[in-house]
Amino acid sequence: MLPNSPAFKKNASAALADAGLQRALERTKPHFQHRRAAAVAALPEFEELREIGREIKDHTLENLDFYLETWAENVAKAGGEVHWCATAADAREAVLGICRGVGAKVVTKGKSMISEEIGINDFLEANGITPVETDLGEYIIQLGHEPPSHIIAPAFHLNREDWEARFRAAHRDLPADRVFHERHDILTEARDELRQRFLAADVGITGANFLIAETGSSVIVTNEGNGDLTQTLPKVHIVLASIEKMLPTLEDASVLLRLLARSATGQDFSVYTTFSTGPRRPGDLDGPEQYHVVLLDNGRSAMLGTEFQDMLRCIRCSACMNHCPVFGVVGGHAYGWVYPGPMGAVLTPALIGVDKAGHLPNASTFCGRCESVCPMKIPLPGMMRHWREREFERHLGPPFVRRNLALWAWLARRPGIYRLATRAAALALGLAGRRHGRFRRLPLAGGWTAGRDLPAPEGETFFSRYRRQGRSGR
Amino acid sequence: MSREAVLATIRRSLGRGPLPPDQTAMLLGRLACHPRGLIPARSRLPRPEQIALFVRSVEKEYGTVERLADLAAVPGAIADYLARQNLPTDLVVGPHPELLALPWSERPLLRLHTGRAEATDIVGVQQAFAAVAETGTLMLPSAPVRPTTLNLLVETEIILLRASRIVGAYEEAWDLLRAAQQDGETARFMPRNVMLVTGPSRSADIEQTLELGAHGPRRLHIVLIEDDAAPSGET
Numbered sequence: 001m002l003p004n005s006p007a008f009k010k011n012a013s014a015a016l017a018d019a020g021l022q023r024a025l026e027r028t029k030p031h032f033q034h035r036r037a038a039a040v041a042a043l044p045e046f047e048e049l050r051e052i053g054r055e056i057k058d059h060t061l062e063n064l065d066f067y068l069e070t071w072a073e074n075v076a077k078a079g080g081e082v083h084w085c086a087t088a089a090d091a092r093e094a095v096l097g098i099c100r101g102v103g104a105k106v107v108t109k110g111k112s113m114i115s116e117e118i119g120i121n122d123f124l125e126a127n128g129i130t131p132v133e134t135d136l137g138e139y140i141i142q143l144g145h146e147p148p149s150h151i152i153a154p155a156f157h158l159n160r161e162d163w164e165a166r167f168r169a170a171h172r173d174l175p176a177d178r179v180f181h182e183r184h185d186i187l188t189e190a191r192d193e194l195r196q197r198f199l200a201a202d203v204g205i206t207g208a209n210f211l212i213a214e215t216g217s218s219v220i221v222t223n224e225g226n227g228d229l230t231q232t233l234p235k236v237h238i239v240l241a242s243i244e245k246m247l248p249t250l251e252d253a254s255v256l257l258r259l260l261a262r263s264a265t266g267q268d269f270s271v272y273t274t275f276s277t278g279p280r281r282p283g284d285l286d287g288p289e290q291y292h293v294v295l296l297d298n299g300r301s302a303m304l305g306t307e308f309q310d311m312l313r314c315i316r317c318s319a320c321m322n323h324c325p326v327f328g329v330v331g332g333h334a335y336g337w338v339y340p341g342p343m344g345a346v347l348t349p350a351l352i353g354v355d356k357a358g359h360l361p362n363a364s365t366f367c368g369r370c371e372s373v374c375p376m377k378i379p380l381p382g383m384m385r386h387w388r389e390r391e392f393e394r395h396l397g398p399p400f401v402r403r404n405l406a407l408w409a410w411l412a413r414r415p416g417i418y419r420l421a422t423r424a425a426a427l428a429l430g431l432a433g434r435r436h437g438r439f440r441r442l443p444l445a446g447g448w449t450a451g452r453d454l455p456a457p458e459g460e461t462f463f464s465r466y467r468r469q470g471r472s473g474r
Numbered sequence: 475m476s477r478e479a480v481l482a483t484i485r486r487s488l489g490r491g492p493l494p495p496d497q498t499a500m501l502l503g504r505l506a507c508h509p510r511g512l513i514p515a516r517s518r519l520p521r522p523e524q525i526a527l528f529v530r531s532v533e534k535e536y537g538t539v540e541r542l543a544d545l546a547a548v549p550g551a552i553a554d555y556l557a558r559q560n561l562p563t564d565l566v567v568g569p570h571p572e573l574l575a576l577p578w579s580e581r582p583l584l585r586l587h588t589g590r591a592e593a594t595d596i597v598g599v600q601q602a603f604a605a606v607a608e609t610g611t612l613m614l615p616s617a618p619v620r621p622t623t624l625n626l627l628v629e630t631e632i633i634l635l636r637a638s639r640i641v642g643a644y645e646e647a648w649d650l651l652r653a654a655q656q657d658g659e660t661a662r663f664m665p666r667n668v669m670l671v672t673g674p675s676r677s678a679d680i681e682q683t684l685e686l687g688a689h690g691p692r693r694l695h696i697v698l699i700e701d702d703a704a705p706s707g708e709t
């Protein structure tokens with residue numbers, strides 16, 4: 001997927017004007033927030049588990065070389081193969097090589113963000129192999145040739161009419177006069193269509209929520225069961241995983257699993273949590289004959305030891321975007337690449353470069369809600385600030401913003417002039433806004449006031465009030 | 475090639491070379507004793523309540539549970555369940571000895587074949603290795619006697635579970651698995667596939683509204699055998 005992040009401002013304006021998207025956002029936001037809150041409230045140990053989860057991940061990252069090597073040895077002992085890939089291009093070649101090795105024509109896919117990150121679908125298609133997404137949300141967006149808009153609800157931006165229209169266009173062999181009375185009819189049609197694909201596929205590709213060093217396992221978490229069908233029925237199972245998915249033991253995974261579903265969908269546990277370890281064993285009646293893990297670095301190892309190391313604790317639960325006021329009005333596509341919301345604003349510049357994604361960390365109100373709900377306690381706002389600093393240092397911001405920031409800096413370093421200027425401004429705004437107490441429109445701030453009112457100041461600055469009240473001893 | 479490159483970048487970023495032997499020994503020790511994190515208090519209950527918690531948790535996730543006094547009653551209970559749900563009486567039954575030993579012939583209307591499931595199978599019967607009360611989760615490790623397709627391809631999955639195999643937390647289920655399959659060699663207790671299953675398949679991808687039966691079973695029915703009269707030591 002080619003990044004379109006520099007266009008964030010334009011994308012965001014388009015998103016605000018998109019009525020269908022706004023309807024979907026209205027529906028989705030409270031759904032995720034309420035369910036998470038209820039699940040967290042029902043587990044008194046949640047806070048303590050967050051702390052333990054963070055320690056486990058920090059420990060793993062500090063010793064990542066050891067755990068990766070131990071895990072790879074255990075994969076080999078179980079009869080699987082690890083393909084180490086430094087870049088996205090390496091990973092694409094590795095996947096293609098495995099597919100060609102078995103003469104694959106159709107490849108089914110479970111949901112995987114790494115697969116989006118390396119753009120495997122387009123690549124396979126260009127090489128004559130048909131990829132079929134099997135997660136319901138991924139399937140419908142594949143039919144519409146668009147990227148996911150959310151990391152766990154990839155099609156949340158679509159409404160029922162969109163599903164129907166796309167199914168009618170894609171499933172041409174079905175009677176044209178069939179009706180979709182209920183959501184259930186949509187689901188049933190998808191189930192039947194995809195069942196045939198599962199059975200026809202030569203290779204199944206899944207992601208991995210975790211890798212377990214102790215056992216050489218990969219773990220997927222789903223509610224539909226599509227990931228399990230993807231990895232059970234074809235001859236070959238390919239796991240796409242990035243290096244930071246590593247965990248030492250099954251016990252460590254148990255801690256993080258207690259956090260994951262609650263933070264994501266508000267379930268206590270997802271329906272299917274599946275640990276895969278190597279290919280079919282002697283006597284087994286089913287399961288793949290080959291098990292491969294394509295292990296991707298793609299810039300992550302370089303984040304270790306930097307102010308962005310904490311981001312590697314992310315377990316992709318999506319809580320940060322579900323609680324983000326910016327994501328809540330612009331949705332996921334505006335972010336222009338694979339990872340949206342606060343986690344995307346931090347991760348995207350690290351993976352594709354601050355020059356291509358440097359604007360994303362500005363898409364924040366710094367309200368701090370993302371950090372407060374993040375199960376891995378990732379200091380997201382702090383890291384966005386680091387990116388803003390880097391962007392400024394490298395003169396990557398728009399000239400208008402840079403000029404005004406420079407002006408503000410000049411002013412802020414001269415307290416006398418600063419107080420004079422702010423007093424004049426507060427007085428003027430206070431007088432002008434006396435009647436309504438707020439501004440519906442302001443010159444030079446049209447963008448800001450388009451979506452909300454600006455409360456009028458009371459005519460006094462903080463400093464003068466402080467001086468007044470400080471003197472009177474209050 | 476890439477392997478060395480990735481490992482080298484990790485070490486360079488962390489500002490160190492390969493780990494010294496004492497640190498490696500410490501990490502190997504941690505893997506060998508796999509310490510538990512925090513186990514939530516919700517499953518630390520006396521046995522009957524722990525089993526009740528399991529049943530409640532399954533039902534919360536849209537599964538159903540039928541409690542039976544002994545194994546002999548299973549074929550009858552399954553036949554009645556299928557009749558109640560208006561489901562066909564052709565069954566694919568997992569080749570587990572516990573399932574094969576059931577008195578199926580007492581219910582001649584049930585037509586069964588054993589083995590893995592195919593896409594044409596509608597109802598399947600699988601034996602559960604263990605279950606976790608904490609979230610109403612079944613543990614289904616793959617084995618020649620427990621094919622994975624039985625958990626996936628059928629529309630209705632019926633599970634045979636002994637109450638004595640219900641534990642409180644995931645960690646206790648891992649211990650059962652370690653004890654059952656340990657063959658002395660490191661890390662080889664792990665079967666090819668271990669599914670932790672909580673309720674029937676579902677999706678909320680269409681307008682964030684829950685629909686059951688996405689790709690896996692639409693119904694998950696657990697036949698629970700009350701073989702846990704004597705309280706076990708484990709709480």
Ligand code: SF4
Pocket residue numbers: 263313314315316317318319320321343370373374375376377378
């Ligand atoms: S940053 Fe935190 S909240 Fe956001 S997806 Fe990652 S783990 Fe979840």
